[in-house]
Amino acid sequence: MKKQQLHNNFNVVGKPAIRQDGYSKVTGKAKYADDYRFDGELYGVMIRTKASHALIKKIDYSELNENRFIKAIITADDIPGSKKVGPIKQDQPIFCADKIVTPGDVVAMLVGEDVKELRKLTELVKIDLEELPVLDDPQKALENDSILIHPDFKTNLITHYPLRKGNVEKGFKQCDEIIEQTYTTQLIEHAYIEPECVTAIPGEGNLKVKIIGSIQNPFTTRKVVASVLGYGLNEVEIIQAELGGSFGGKDDTMNILSARAAIAALKLNRPVKIKYEREESIIESYKRHPYILKYKVGFNKDGKLKAMKIDLLADGGAYSSMSSFVTWRSVVQATGPYEIKNVHTDVRVVYTNNPYTGAMRGFGSPQPIFAIESLMDEIAVKVSKTPFEIRKLNGFKQGSLTASGQKLTGHEVTLHKVLKKAVEVSSFDSKWNDYKKASGKKEGAKQSYINDSLILNKNDFINPDQFWRKGIGLALSYRGCSLGAEGIDAAASYVSIQPDGTVYLLSGLAENGQGMKTTFSIIAAEIFGISPDKIVYLEQNTSRIPDSGPTVASRATLMGGGATKNACEELKKRLIKLLVTIWKLKSGKDLVFVNNEIILRSKKSKRIEFGELIKQAYQQGINLATVGWYAGPKVHWEEETGHGSAYFTYVYGCQVAEVTVNIGTGEVYVNNIWAVHDAGKVINILGAEGQVYGGLTQGAGYALWEKISTHNGKIRENNFDQFLIPTSKDIDAIHPYFIEGKEKYGAWGGKSLGEPTLELTAAAIANAICIATGQRFYNLPINIEEMLLRRKLYPESLTRGSTS
Amino acid sequence: MIPVLEIFQPKSVDEICRLLKSNNGDTRIIAGGTDIIPGFHIDSPRFAGIKRLLDLQLVDELKTVSINHQIISIGAAITFSDIITNPVLNSYLPLLVKSSKTIGSTQIRNRATLGGNFINNAPCADSVAPLLVYDAEIKIKSFTSEKIMKLQDFLVKPYATRLNPDEIVTKIMVPVPSTDFVGDFYKLGRRRAVSISRISLAMLMMNEDKIIKEMRIASGAVTPIGTRLYDVEEFAKGKVCNEEAFKEIAIKLGERILAVSGLRWSSEYKIPVVQQVCYQLIKGIERRSL
CATH class of the missing domain: 3.30.365.10 (Aldehyde oxidase/xanthine dehydrogenase, molybdopterin binding domain)
Incomplete structure (x- = not known):
């Protein structure tokens, strides 16, 4: 692979530097969190119920009385300060006292010296529950007769963001063509390689407690722990151990685990460590929001976008966590990087009994990007344009107005530069034409050979020369940098x-x-x-x-x-x-x-x-x-109308995916991904390339394999034998390119890259699959069953053959 | 959780047989450990009650490959990495080598063994279908006896074999296949590595004057255990090599697998796809036979 050289006048900036760690x-x-050992340390083991939604009638610990392995049983009664926490709404208990709202919920923690024994003892706790109906469909959450997950809030609606620009109904009347389409994206796990681990150590002098762990945001952890313990911020010290992966996932869960460990450490005056196994980590930790995305778009014969009506529904699961921030990014970016006069967007996120969802790399952008970039290709087909042409026609330019009415100025809007570069380096247009011709089918025409009968007819067999189809697809995005109007920056x-x-x-x-x-x-x-x-x-x-x-x-x-x-x-x-x-x-x-x-x-x-x-x-x-x-400079947002300068600057990216599809089996091979990103000034070219390799591999996992499903509210894929993330063998060649757009903020204009690399890949792969097969797929992940049956298949039971 | 264990490292088969002599089930042989160790971690009932492990690491006689009187003998504790690089196996048993390459990851292949694969007898054991089409037999030893059994007969049902607690499988014996056979192996997994088979098929075909003289087919993952599909082989025998016949064979295979496996949650995908894969395999083999 050809390596890009950045030419600049710097001595170190932009050159390849090996990471210090x-x-x-x-x-x-x-030294990771579990590599730290402290004299006299104890371990905490969680007690959960078997319910997804239930009232706790009584918890009987009598069988644990006088048990020599138990130093303490920690429950909500031991909490001196806030019993519930949460970044926006304080709806998540440290220990559940009266109600279970999702299977990950914890009612108590056994503390002792021997983890093995403690795990066995969890079985002896008798929990008397009154089971409640389980709400697992976010589409039913806002119905009048729906059961309320948190009755105090009187609704299952966590947040609703409207955005209104122009007059969308008028816009639809004035345009030549309208497409309406629904897309869905799935619940996924961060899959950091290191599960949660933290130790709380009783402090000395005026410092009350010291915490060392696998923590993504030490200051947030400090805030939560101080509030749960009722201490001043300066009485709690958080040290970050080397972190074995996070991707946005070591926030809420780690704050709560830190608080649990701290309560126990202070009660027993000994260090207390909590360390999760993979299954426990997947069951309790938050995930990426699944979305249902309804788009209606009006456009002219030439492909010019006129009006867009967007209705997004996100499943927040049992706790609000970062939902209100995640979905805010969605409302800002839902139209993609395209100029549209009339926009009418509603984004809602609701409570259910499903695993709760929060921050994950991408943060409310991979979902709408999959939808809008699929839709742009559909529009292109309607008006007989290439994916490049349709985006070139509608894409943001210097000074364009976004959906929220923000004028893109003050930085170089490089959308067309990244698009052009990506199309050039991948030979997109000629491959797109060749593969489209070779697939020989009109868009959406050819269905899979599988019919109701499981036994094939002779004419269902595919000629071996037709078995493998090649496809190429692209996706384009803009992304607001940093927190934007979400918070103080x-x-x-x-x-x-x-x-x-x-x-x-x-x-x-x-x-x-x-x-x-x-x-x-x-x-x-x-x-x-x-x-x-x-x-x-x-x-x-x-x-x-x-x-x-x-x-x-x-x-x-x-x-x-x-x-x-x-x-x-x-x-x-x-x-x-x-x-x-x-x-x-x-x-x-x-x-x-x-x-x-x-x-x-x-x-x-x-x-x-x-x-x-x-x-x-x-x-x-x-x-x-x-x-x-x-x-950061001031930004603002009007909640009622969705108007405002959402972010103080933006980055732009375009990815092209080339795939080979086996139309007989539904297997997809990712042959090439070209990633062209304007991250502003590149500080470390090696680090930047690393972000691209990792981000788009993760994005490919989102496209093709990763999915957490539930059965009566319980997670099926609770380890990596079933939750499949890509291996290094699953993506063949990755080609990163950087465009350094002019920018006045940051260090010489160095902006953002981590999330942009991830958010585009699934959309680009889906578009490539469409060219290869002549079929469009609306539901992620596009796994082998989705490819041939257009739905997912699941075993009836949660037990595995190998364990029975 | 890994239980408290006594671990022995015997140096010979004789020593193992002695240690297994009065085994009531609490002693288990561990070869690569790629099934037992994860099984312990998830408290699998299949590995409950184990108190003693006999580790095969030091038993060199269980790792050799030799060829004698047209019989290839493979030590049961040979690792998949060693199979992949073994010249004898590469020249005579290419389907076994091909399937070995698809197993797990480099790290898993460095530890996991051929014997362990079929003794564990998971439905998705990738090396089983090739061994079955090669008509593999196995040698089983105990302190008092020694016997030889067809692999197909040894495999009872998922995760169950005819191995008694006092026995060890020492060898896999495969007759050198006729050079007139052309064959192939296909594994369908969800990803390119560390992938559990959804479907696997092994096939050997011998044609003479455009007539199928002999066909051998075995399946994995799509049947409850690795299975030789004799009905389909019989059906294929004597057919003229053409599209029609190939499709009929593939359909017959689909029907047979459906009959063996019954309707399962995955049938809607697997049954049509296994027929498609079967047809593709035959076509590929035919092209290479020309």
């Missing part, structure tokens, strides 16, 4: 130069495996003109650095990068001021920090080593430590 991770030296970074010229660095954001430590070190190294290996990135600890919000929304590089740059530039200013004095210069504008020294550009012989300058600065008593701060 890479060596320790691949050699097994890195600011981050801190601490930089401290040591007397020998080495540097400490720490930001308030967290390393979740995305390579952030390396990214920030590159930024600091670039500014100081030193090598990134002179920088030690410190341990993530909430007591050491200002709260910088959560590490979510692909915001770390943008916000933390900005903060790191600010901090380093502040220190550099102090150094320049000193050097101007020493060298008796008029100004510092000719001073260049490069290759570990500072050079006077006008007089090359005038130079000083970085370390030497630092030594002199220390001798002069100059402060070489500072906290940099970076705050």
Whole structure:
């Protein structure tokens, strides 16, 4: 594969840099949450019920009385502070006291020294339940007679976001063609390789408790733990262990586990660890929202979009979690990156008894992108245009108005650049034409050979030359960077130069495996003109650095990068001021920090080593430590109309997938994916490519394999033998390309990449499958049964042959 | 949970037989462990009550491949990685090698063994269908006896075989197949690696003057256990090699598998697809026979 070279005037930025934590991770030296051991530590084991929805009448622990393995049974009664938590609505109990609303619910925790024994003992707890009807269909959640999951709220509606632009009914009347279509996307698990693990350690002095764990957002965890314990924020310290994957998944669940461990640790005055097995992790942790997406689109004969009516329904499951934020991104981006005068969007998210859903990489975008990018290809067919032409005609340009009425200015709108590049590097148009011709079928015409009888007719057999079909498809998106009008958006970074010229660095954001430590070190190294290996990135600890919000929304590089740059530039200013004095210069504008020294550009012989300058600065008593701060500009949103400048800047991406489909078996082989992204300035090309490889592989899993299904509210796929994620063998060639659009925010305009890489892939693969087979698929994942039968098949029972 | 175990590492088959002599079921042989260890972790009742494991790692005589008087003898504890690189197996038993390549991942193939695959007797055991079309027999030893049995007869039902607690399977014996056979193996999984078979088919065909002289077919995953489909083979025998006949054979196979397996949750997908796959396999083999 040809590697892209980025040409720029930087010394370190944009060059390939090996991640700082890479060596320790691949050699097994890195310390993950379960690698920490503490003297006298105890373990917590959860007690769950067998119900999906029930009132708790009585819990009888009498058989555990005087049991030598049990140090404590922790329940809701042990909670000194908030008994329920949640980022927006406080609807999720730490321990359930009166009601079960989903099978993952926990009523109590047994604490002791022997996990094996504790697990056996959970069977002895007698829970008297009054079962309630199970609501597992989000489409029934808003019916008048529907049972309420949380009766206090008087409705199962978590949030409704309307967006109104122009007059959609008038728009439909004025256009030539209308398509109406319904799409569905599935519930999926993050599938981080490291299941949840956390230890709470009783504090010393005024510090009440210290928590170390597999935590994505240490400051959120601190907030939850402090509120549950009734402590001040400064009495709780959260340390992040090396994180074995998160993808948005180590937030709510980890906050609650941290709180449970902390309650027990303080009650028993001993460290308490909670460590989940995979099955437990899948049963209790939140997932990605399944959506039902109804689209009605009106357009002219030439393909110009006129009006779009969108009705999205998301299943929030039993708790609200991040639902209101996730679905807000959907309402902003539901039309895709296209200019449409008349838009009428409603996004609703509802409670059910299903596993609860929250943040997952993509965060409300993969679902509408699958729908809108499928729809754009359908429109193209109607007006006899190529997928490229239809997007070129309607795509956002500089100054376009989004659905919420935001004018796209202040950054370079590179939508057409990424589209053009993707089409060029993949030879899209010629392949699209060839494969379409070869598949030989009109769109939507050919059905699968499978009919009601299981035994084939002779004319059902496919000629071996026709067995394999090739297809190519593309998908295009724009994505708001960072939190947008969801919340306060600011981050801190601490930089401290040591007397020998080495540097400490720490930001308030967290390393979740995305390579952030390396990214920030590159930024600091670039500014100081030193090598990134002179920088030690410190341990993530909430007591050491200002709260910088959560590490979510692909915001770390943008916000933390900005903060790191600010901090380093502040220190550099102090150094320049000193050097101007020493060298008796008029100004510092000719001073260049490069290759570990500072050079006077006008007089090359005038130079000083970085370390030497630092030594002199220390001798002069100059402060070489500072906290940099970076705050995003103001954005706003009107809840009633869905108007506003949702995000302060956007990124653009286009992916092309080339597949081979076996039309006899429904197998899909992903041969090539070309990913063209404008993430702004690329800080570490190796890290950026890594994001592309990982993100689109995850996106391919969403397209073809991954699905969590439930049976009477219980999860079937509770381990990786049934929840299938792609292996490295499942995607053949991945071709990343970067377009560096002009941007004033962040570090030299470095924006977002993590989520954009994931959100497009399923849509591109679905469009490729359509070209290969002549059939359009509306329901993810497009697994082998969906391909041939247009539905999923499930075993009747949850038990597996191998265990009975 | 892995129970508290005594683990023995015998160095010979004789020693194993001695250790198994009065086994009442609490002693189990462990070869690669790729079924037993995950089974312990999910508290599978199939592995409940085990107190002693006999590890085959050090028994070299169970890992060899030899060829003698037109019989290929394969040690039962040979790993799939070793099968894949073995020159004898590559020249004589290509379907076995092909199926071995589809099993699990590199790490699993490095540990999992041929004997373990059919002794565990999961419906989806990938190496079983090829062994069946090759007419494999197995040698079973105990402290007091030694017997030889056809593999098909050894396999009883899912996760059950005729192996007694005091016995060990030492060898798989396969007659060198006639060079007139052309064959193929197909595995349908949901993904490219670490994939449990949804359907597997192994097929050998011998044609003479455009007439099917002999056909051997065995299925996996789509039947309750790996199964030789003798009815279909009989049906195919003597048919003229043409589209019509191939389709009839595939249909017959579908009917036979449906009769053997009954209607299951997966039948709607598997039964039509296995016929399609069967037809594709025959066509592919025919092309290579020309």
